[in-house]
Amino acid sequence: MAKLFVTVGSTEFSDLISCVTSHEFIIELKKLDFRYLTIQCGTLLPPNFGTVEHSQSLSITIYQHKETIHEDLKAADIVISHAGK
Template structure:
């Protein structure tokens, strides 16, 4: 192990929801190995209302994997992360983007009216994030080039809020 290499940290969040599929997928050896190949060795997971107990043993190049359910603010976890992997909730996405963090959004295929997918698609089209579902996560990580993402500059929150309102049919 090269102790001189910087340790890159991932923060995974599902917000206040329950997204067991993401928690189970992100902790598979296959996904961890791909993340390790990209230089990541630490992962903190905020698992919301999940009752899944992910495997937090050191493995696949990860020397630290931690988990918690909920806390008042995720800002510190997001600020210290080198990569954020998130559910497609508008709040989580905007917070990550406003902190100028590389973001992978994983959409929940189990949601009936998946307006989150539309938001992820729009932010992807604008070049701000990468997105996939749980089945495609390993391949996305394998092929990702985070340097191609465009910074989320200025106050685009109003634009995003308008997009959300259009998607929801409020505009």
């Protein structure tokens, strides 16, 4: 039951968010047996926010900000973040 957490902080990394919400990426996560995808998308909601594929085999949570992401970091098996432009 692997968990992936993607975070961009307070920035707008639309390419990263678009990638991790794409149909192709979601399919690969399922193949790798990921069950949870949590995305902290910063100030920019993903362009395909309403069309992200949801299924019983992968729970997807997307949010802009919250007071702390400590619990998301702690719960994740893998964290993807930006490294600048």
